[in-house]
Amino acid sequence: MTQRTLALASDHGGIELKTLLAADLSGLGWRGLDLGTDGPASVDYPDFALKLARALKAGEADLGLLICGSGIGISIAANRHAHIRAALVHDGYGARMCRLHNDANVLVLGGRTIGPEVARDCLRVFLETPFEGGRHARRVAMLSEYGEK
Template structure:
């Protein structure tokens, strides 16, 4: 199944983002590349916010956020209420993020995992469906912390 996927990174992950974007296109996905567009130093929150806002605006169904560790950009993405970003480093976590948390963005650490593991995580993420059922009410609470 083909998806519209937003992708963003900081300078530390520019090379991985570029390779992942091309790989996704080769697999028939429509990729919305939100930058960065080179190895010059940038601030990861700016790109995490861009990705989260693209999800919020419906510009993409899923997102891939990449920085050196994956931590900073995932925090930035999660500041946008419509985005549910999970930092993953192996395929099982990527699948569980979709199944149980209805994650619509995954974050990867370019300095921590290689390109083949990144691709394996993204594949697991995109091929896994949200289970719904008892998980639905929990996911709803993620967007409404005042109601919990």
């Protein structure tokens, strides 16, 4: 079985949490594709959402993880791209439901709003949960259709 790839990106507000979670990926059976940022200097979160959106569109990664200070700005930036379904979550339940019912392809976390153990749980649940399909597939298709208009 081919190892799946998770693209990771953050601004300066998420660098510590991104680094921590990146170290956990191999233990979860995933390979990481780190798209930056790499240090504490102030950077613009839309640039990193764009890098991740491009990586997913090009097929360089299967899923994505974005982190900024609150998670709000970077999730708004990511969802500007029609092929992205980015979900800002705060617990394992949200991580499960965004995959199960919404087929989210990007997990978003707030680097300053979530603790490391909860973040680890969110990532694990997100990566382990498949899309349920069924009645939810129609709704997800509507999101793609609306994004293309």
